[in-house]
Amino acid sequence: MAAEIFLINDxxxxxxxxxxxxxxxxxxxxxxxxxxxxxxxxxxxQWYLDQVFSPAAVLRDLAEADTPYWFVEWxxxxxxxxxxxxxxxxxxxPDQNALKLHRIYLHPAAHGLGIGQALMDYTLAQARRLGKAxxxxxxxxxxxxxxxxxxxxxxxxxxxxxxxxxxMHPHLRxxxxxxxxxxx
Numbered sequence: 001m002a003a004e005i006f007l008i009n010d011x012x013x014x015x016x017x018x019x020x021x022x023x024x025x026x027x028x029x030x031x032x033x034x035x036x037x038x039x040x041x042x043x044x045x046q047w048y049l050d051q052v053f054s055p056a057a058v059l060r061d062l063a064e065a066d067t068p069y070w071f072v073e074w075x076x077x078x079x080x081x082x083x084x085x086x087x088x089x090x091x092x093x094p095d096q097n098a099l100k101l102h103r104i105y106l107h108p109a110a111h112g113l114g115i116g117q118a119l120m121d122y123t124l125a126q127a128r129r130l131g132k133a134x135x136x137x138x139x140x141x142x143x144x145x146x147x148x149x150x151x152x153x154x155x156x157x158x159x160x161x162x163x164x165x166x167x168m169h170p171h172l173r174x175x176x177x178x179x180x181x182x183x184x
Contacts, residue, residue, distance in 0.1 A: 006070070008118050014070035014082060021071070022058040028071070028078050029053040032107045040140065040172045047167040072106065074115055080106035082119055084126065090136045090177055092159050098179075099127045101137040120153050127182045134179045141174035154180040 006014040017025055030049055038044040051057060061069055066087050072080040085100035101123050106115055127135050139146050141160065155178035163173040 006122070008122055011075050012115060012118050013073040014122070015073055017058065017062065017069040017071055017081070019059060019062060022062060023055040024071075024078075025058045025081065026053045026055065028081065029105065032080055032105045035108045036143075037140075040142075040168055042167055042169060048165070067102070069103075072110075072115065072119065074110055074113065079110035079115065080104070082123075084123060086126070086130060090159070090179065092177065093134075097131070097133045099123070099130065099132045099135050099182075101135055104137075116149060124182065128184055131184065132182050134181055136177060136179040138175055138177050140172070141176050142172055147176070147178075150178050156180070 004016065008014060026049065030053075033049060033053075034045050037048075041048060058069070061067065061083065064085075067083060067085050069083040070081065071078050072082055081103055083103040085102045088100040088102075089096045089098045090100070101120075104116070104119055123135060135155075137150065137155070139150065141147070157176045157178050159177040161175050161177070163175055165173065
């Protein structure tokens with residue numbers, strides 16, 4: 001599944017991130033991440049970008065089994081990333097047959113175009129295909145637009161926790177875990 005290109009619609013394509021394209025994730029995320037999340041970090045998010053989206057970090061992600069990682073392309077342009085963990089239960093429900101929506105980032109210029117909705121629909125279709133009972137994700141508790149979007153998709157908060165990243169402003173480290181049931 002991870003090496004397949006998925007045509008979501010005539011304008012939206014998921015193209016797999018592969019070892020030969022891993023280094024291309026960083027510049028894309030350097031354009032996508034800071035406009036939305038820089039305020040969380042003392043360094044504007046540079047540490048996070050380096051930890052999570054460096055070529056070495058992306059190669060480690062690609063080495064994990066059952067975790068497809070895609071470039072999101074809109075009208076032929078890369079506008080974000082999507083990464084799923086196909087067989088990962090949440091810490092609170094370790095026996096649950098679940099899929100984790102691990103990363104979904106879109107450039108702010110791509111917001112409001114229906115891309116996020118299409119990616120959520122695709123994720124739901126994958127969960128159904130795999131017979132999953134739930135989809136879960138983690139989100140910053142201060143990102144009200146994202147939380148509202150997830151709630152419109154049927155996700156509800158079931159747990160909270162705090163990040164321990166010293167580079168992040170302490171009062172902005174709150175996270176939520178959200179899930180939605182998958183109707184088969």
